[in-house]
Amino acid sequence: MTRAGWQAESWAALVVVVGSSGALGGCGGGDARGEPPPRELPSSCVEPPAPAPLGVEVVIGDGTPESCTNEALEEAAAAGGDLRFHCGGAPVTITITREVRVRADAIIDGGGLVTLEGLGRSRLLLADSHVHLAVRRLRFRGGLATATDGGWASGGAIRGGWAGSLDVRDCVFEDNVAGSSGEEGGGALDTPSASRMTIVRSTFSRNRGGLGGAVFNMLSGLTIIDSVFTDNESTRGAGGAVYTDGASAKTDDAVGGTIELCGCRFSGNVGIGEGGAAFLFAYSPDELIVNQCSFTDNEVRPNAEGDGLGGALRPGNARLTLANSLFARNHAATHGGALWVDGHHTSFISSSTFVENQAGTAGSEHGYGGALSGKKLVLNGLTVVGNVAERSGGAVFAEDDASSLANSLIVGNGSNNPWGIAQSCRSTLRGGHNLQWPDPALAKGEDTRCTSDVIVKDPRLGGLAANGGPTETLALDPESPAVDAGEGCPALDQRGQPRRGACDLGAYELQ
Numbered sequence: 001m002t003r004a005g006w007q008a009e010s011w012a013a014l015v016v017v018v019g020s021s022g023a024l025g026g027c028g029g030g031d032a033r034g035e036p037p038p039r040e041l042p043s044s045c046v047e048p049p050a051p052a053p054l055g056v057e058v059v060i061g062d063g064t065p066e067s068c069t070n071e072a073l074e075e076a077a078a079a080g081g082d083l084r085f086h087c088g089g090a091p092v093t094i095t096i097t098r099e100v101r102v103r104a105d106a107i108i109d110g111g112g113l114v115t116l117e118g119l120g121r122s123r124l125l126l127a128d129s130h131v132h133l134a135v136r137r138l139r140f141r142g143g144l145a146t147a148t149d150g151g152w153a154s155g156g157a158i159r160g161g162w163a164g165s166l167d168v169r170d171c172v173f174e175d176n177v178a179g180s181s182g183e184e185g186g187g188a189l190d191t192p193s194a195s196r197m198t199i200v201r202s203t204f205s206r207n208r209g210g211l212g213g214a215v216f217n218m219l220s221g222l223t224i225i226d227s228v229f230t231d232n233e234s235t236r237g238a239g240g241a242v243y244t245d246g247a248s249a250k251t252d253d254a255v256g257g258t259i260e261l262c263g264c265r266f267s268g269n270v271g272i273g274e275g276g277a278a279f280l281f282a283y284s285p286d287e288l289i290v291n292q293c294s295f296t297d298n299e300v301r302p303n304a305e306g307d308g309l310g311g312a313l314r315p316g317n318a319r320l321t322l323a324n325s326l327f328a329r330n331h332a333a334t335h336g337g338a339l340w341v342d343g344h345h346t347s348f349i350s351s352s353t354f355v356e357n358q359a360g361t362a363g364s365e366h367g368y369g370g371a372l373s374g375k376k377l378v379l380n381g382l383t384v385v386g387n388v389a390e391r392s393g394g395a396v397f398a399e400d401d402a403s404s405l406a407n408s409l410i411v412g413n414g415s416n417n418p419w420g421i422a423q424s425c426r427s428t429l430r431g432g433h434n435l436q437w438p439d440p441a442l443a444k445g446e447d448t449r450c451t452s453d454v455i456v457k458d459p460r461l462g463g464l465a466a467n468g469g470p471t472e473t474l475a476l477d478p479e480s481p482a483v484d485a486g487e488g489c490p491a492l493d494q495r496g497q498p499r500r501g502a503c504d505l506g507a508y509e510l511q
């Protein structure tokens with residue numbers, strides 16, 4: 001692993017998030033001691049501008065399906081330009097038995113009619129160093145990464161070029177495979193270092209990679225917008241669908257990059273060790289941003305050491321701003337049923353819903369944080385319902401005294417330890433304006449209050465449902481004690497609706 005950031009980490013520079021609810025003003029709690037407040041995330045996903053046409057039009061094929069061949073595509077890709085296909089009006093499949101080398105900047109547009117099919121024998125596209133490659137309206141299927149020129153067997157469908165860029169829009173990736181050894185992966189896509197990967201409105205299904213079942217991104221900026229990841233699997237390690245290791249070319253300088261996911265759907269992905277859906281590792285001052293995403297039914301299985309951390313998400317080693325997202329029914333073999341974070345930097349998590357996630361397996365001695373586990377957690381405006389930890393902290397397992405919880409609903413969470421303690425929270429957190437139910441005093445061993453001032457009442461919540469906005473939420477009954485009980489909530493609720501009067505507890509504002 002390229003983990004230079006571990007050494008570069010200066011504990012002295014780490015800022016502890018201080019204070020009671022008073023420090024949690026604005027959008028989730030800035031820090032009086034100098035840490036900037038969390039990023040303001042946009043209320044709808046912003047698509048990055050597409051690369052401009054290169055001005056050299058290249059047509060592949062003469063109008064017949066037979067003319068659209070591996071060789072014809074190779075010839076066009078070697079010279080680059082604005083490549084399009086002329087293969088007749090019907091969908092066409094081009095079998096790729098020898099990977100297509102993209103040797104100059106290219107925009108390859110399949111027009112929604114072209115499938116590149118590797119039959120499980122060959123990678124589909126490989127870009128040279130410094131090449132800027134864009135693909136549009138293409139389907140990539142059955143690619144297998146091969147170690148070309150001694151390079152890594154990463155990126156089963158496409159391997160981007162070092163110090164170049166890879167821009168993917170309106171594409172489909174199915175059943176691509178990569179990563180036979182070591183630090184290889186990205187069943188569909190791989191970006192080597194000093195590059196940038198952009199993915200918009202694309203779908204990834206059943207891809208498998210050693211690390212990162214679908215996407216592997218090394219020391220490069222990454223933006224994924226409005227894309228869907230279903231049933232991808234990492235076969236040797238972290239990141240069932242997405243794996244990142246750094247967002248900028250160097251890990252030990254002051255230049256940071258960004259890894260951003262917005263409007264994405266992760267469902268049924270399986271990872272090993274860390275991050276059932278996504279392993280987002282970076283090096284501060286890199287930043288991690290997750291907005292308006294849903295993570296449902298993802299799973300992280302144990303690695304050789306027995307760890308399975310973050311059923312959906314395992315961010316790490318950089319500041320995280322996560323908002324307006326849903327985590328439902330994810331499962332971690334050990335800790336953090338939905339999310340586990342190492343706590344080297346602050347994680348701001350707001351206006352999000354965590355439902356029925358699970359940490360640990362019945363009968364196991366592991367299982368901390370049914371929904372959330374980690375350090376330096378700044379939690380504001382969460383609805384955390386029906387999560388289960390096998391050992392401790394059915395809702396939140398905070399490993400430190402710096403984490404805080406505000407304006408949140410902690411309802412019906414449980415822990416299966418024999419003492420009846422820590423059903424919802426491992427410890428009493430900083431912060432205020434929370435509701436906890438059922439009454440912690442009625443637990444067998446007397447449960448911990450998540451914050452000292454919790455309201456203990458039935459919150460009268462609805463079930464998980466489409467209540468407007470990009471992700472599902474749990475609605476509040478107008479008679480709920482959560483209505484107007486908050487202070488200093490994020491400006492918008494999970495759906496993007498404004499607060500009405502005093503803010504309501506949880507991720508949903510009654511309108």
Ligand SMILES: [Ca+2]
Nearest residue numbers: 500502503504
């Ligand atoms: Ca209100």
